[in-house]
Amino acid sequence: MPEGQPVDRGAIAADLERARRSLHELLGGASAEDFDRRSNGTRWTNEQLLFHMVFGYMVVRRLLLLIRVFSRLPDGASRRFARALDAATPVFDEVNYRGSALAARIYDRRRMGRHVDRIIAALQRRLAQETDADLHRGMHFPVRWDPFFTDYMTVEQLYRYPGRHFDFHRRQLTLD
Template identity: 55%
Template sequence: MSQAGDADLRRRSAGTRWSNKVLLFHMVFGYMMVRNLLPLVKIFGHLPPSLNTAFARLLNAGTRPFDQVNYWGSRTAARVYNRHRMARKLRRVTATLGTNLENESQRSLALHMAFPTRWDPFFTPVMTVADVYAFPTMHFDFHAKQLSLPLDQDSPPA
C-alpha cells in the first residue's frame, strides 16, 4: 500500500461508497476514536448497569444520524488528512494507545459498559476496556480488505 499514488487513493474502495483515501482515514479514525471511548467506558464502568443499558439504547436510537456523521465526517476529514498526515497520526495514536495499555491495571481493563451494537459490527452488547483497546485493530483489518490499492511488490498477497 505504500506504493499507492494519488490516482490509487482517489479510486473507489471495494464495498463502500468511499474512495480509498476516505476509507483509509476512516480506518485511522477508528484508533483516534478509542482515545475518547476509553474514559467513557471507565466512567460508565462505575455506574449502575441500568444506566449503561439506557445509554446504549439511546445511542442505538441515534444510529441514522451517527451513520451520516460517520460517512460525511470521514469524507470531510480525508480532505484535511493527506496520506502523510494520516500515517503520522496513526503512528502517534497507536504508540499512545500502546503505552496507555501497558499502564492499565487488570481492574481497569475489566471495567465495562453497554455499547450501541447498531453503530459498528465489532461493538458487542457489553465491552470491557480491554475490548475497546482491541476494537480498532479488528475495525482496521476488516476495512483493509475493502481497499482497492495495489499490493507492495515485496509484500506477499493476502
C-alpha cells in the same frame, strides 16, 4: 475472559503495532490514482477509507474515557446510553460517512501516517499503565453502530476493537 484473569497486554500491543506498520505500507505503496479510486462496498475513496480505518483508533481514545465513567455507574446507566445511541444510528451513519470524507482532506495521505503514529503511541502508553482490574471494567455499547461492538465490552475488548475494524476495512480497499 473471566474477571481476575491476567490480560495479554503483549498481544494487544503487538496488534496495535501491526496495524500501524500495515497502514504505513498501504500509504507508501499507493499511487495518486489508487488513493482517488472508489473502495469496494463503501461510498468512500480509498484515501477516505484509510482515514476511516485510522479513525477507529482515534475513537478508542474517547471511548476509553466513557467506559471509565460508565463502568463506575449502575449497569442501567450504560444500557440506557447505548440504547439512546442505537436509536440515533441513521444520524450516526451519515455523520460517520461525511466526517471521514471531510477529515481525509485534513489527515490526507501525507499526514495520516504521522497521525496514526501519535494515536497508537498514546494507546500503547495507556495500555502499559492499565491494571488487570482496569482492563476488566466495561459498559454497554450501541451494537447498531459498528459490527464489532457487542452489547457489553470491557476495556480489554475495546483495545482489541480497532484492529478488527482495520482488518475488515482493509479488505475493502481497491489499491493496486
